[in-house]
Amino acid sequence: RKEVEQDPGPFNVPEGATVAFNCTYSNSASQSFFWYRQDCRKEPKLLMSVYSSGNEDGRFTAQLNRASQYISLLIRDSKLSDSATYLCVVKQGAQKLVFGQGTRLTINP
Amino acid sequence: SAVISQKPSRDICQRGTSLTIQCQVDSQVTMMFWYRQQPGQSLTLIATANQGSEATYESGFVIDKFPISRPNLTFSTLTVSNMSPEDSSIYLCSVDAGNTGELFFGEGSRLTVL
Numbered sequence: 334r335k336e337v338e339q340d341p342g343p344f345n346v347p348e349g350a351t352v353a354f355n356c357t358y359s360n361s362a363s364q365s366f367f368w369y370r371q372d373c374r375k376e377p378k379l380l381m382s383v384y385s386s387g388n389e390d391g392r393f394t395a396q397l398n399r400a401s402q403y404i405s406l407l408i409r410d411s412k413l414s415d416s417a418t419y420l421c422v423v424k425q426g427a428q429k430l431v432f433g434q435g436t437r438l439t440i441n442p
Numbered sequence: 443s444a445v446i447s448q449k450p451s452r453d454i455c456q457r458g459t460s461l462t463i464q465c466q467v468d469s470q471v472t473m474m475f476w477y478r479q480q481p482g483q484s485l486t487l488i489a490t491a492n493q494g495s496e497a498t499y500e501s502g503f504v505i506d507k508f509p510i511s512r513p514n515l516t517f518s519t520l521t522v523s524n525m526s527p528e529d530s531s532i533y534l535c536s537v538d539a540g541n542t543g544e545l546f547f548g549e550g551s552r553l554t555v556l
Contacts, residue, residue, distance in 0.1 A: 365543045376534060376547035377485065422482060424543050428473060434484040 334359050337433035339421050344438045350411050351370050354436045356404040356421030365424035366397055370417045371435065377420055380406075408438075416440045444469055444539035448548035455525055455555050462521045463551045465535030475545065476508070479532040488533075491518045507548035525555045 339356045346352050358366075367384035381388065383395040383404055394407040404421055421433035445468040455461050465474065473492055477485040483542040488508055497510040511519045522529050535548040 376549050377545075378547070379544045382543065409530060428475075428490065428538065430475075430543070430545060431468065431487075432485040 335434075336360060336395055336425075336431045336440040337421055337423050337431040339436050344436065345441060346411060346438070347441050348411060348413055350440075351407065351409050352410075352411055352417055352438065354406045354421075354438075356406075356433055358402050358404070358421075358423045358431075360423070360425055361399075361402060363402075363423045366395075366404050367422040367424070367430075367434070368393075368395055368404075369420040369422050371420055372417045374380055377432075380419070411440045413440050413442060444471065444537050444546040446535055446537065446548035448535050450551055451549060452552040453554070455553065456528055457555060459525055460521055460523045461525065461536070461553060462519050463533050464484050465520070467516045467519045467537055467539075469539060471537040471539055472515070473538065474512065474518045475536045475538075476510065476518070476520045477534040477536060477547075479534060479550070481531070485534065486537055488520070516543055523551065525553075527555045529553065530555045 337358050358406040369377040371377040377393045381395050383392050383397045387396040392409045396405045416439050418435040418437045420435045423431050447466045449464050462489045476488040479485045483523045487500050488503045489499040491497045491512040493512045493515050532552050534550045534552040536545040
């Protein structure tokens, strides 16, 4: 079983739609969780951290379910510029980040 | 935040040769991380480089194949030795500049081995 699993997609949705990504992780001792965004042929960049109580940043909402070892990302009112690959990331131990394989999203006009 | 410069940005190499990738950070950082991203895949950690000590390698990666230098707190190199086509990948340098868990990445070095 992979340490971090995501649906690879691709997801193709119309502009303005709401889209949700899910991610599961295998190490129950993991303490920190993140969503990164990677544009085509670019390096990954942090989108948002994921907190136990859930957190929101504009159109983006991240949630964590520790009991189920499950993380989600919701994008509302999607824009063309949201097209990218979204990487679920879990921190193991003090420093090591483990990346999921990413979910590719394309927003269509 | 941190600004990271990597070079070369891309290279095409012959089988059996070696390539050294350089990573320069605009601030002093304790740890630098080297990742590999194979085509269509996510990032896999190769090793963690600390200044003044040997790098710590992840399972499946060895020093003979991927020697790393870390001469100071702002610079590191990763060498891909005795390359084969399977080494074709993007190699990314990263740092955790604020100890927040957020990694800042260089733009990556795209390597193609013929």
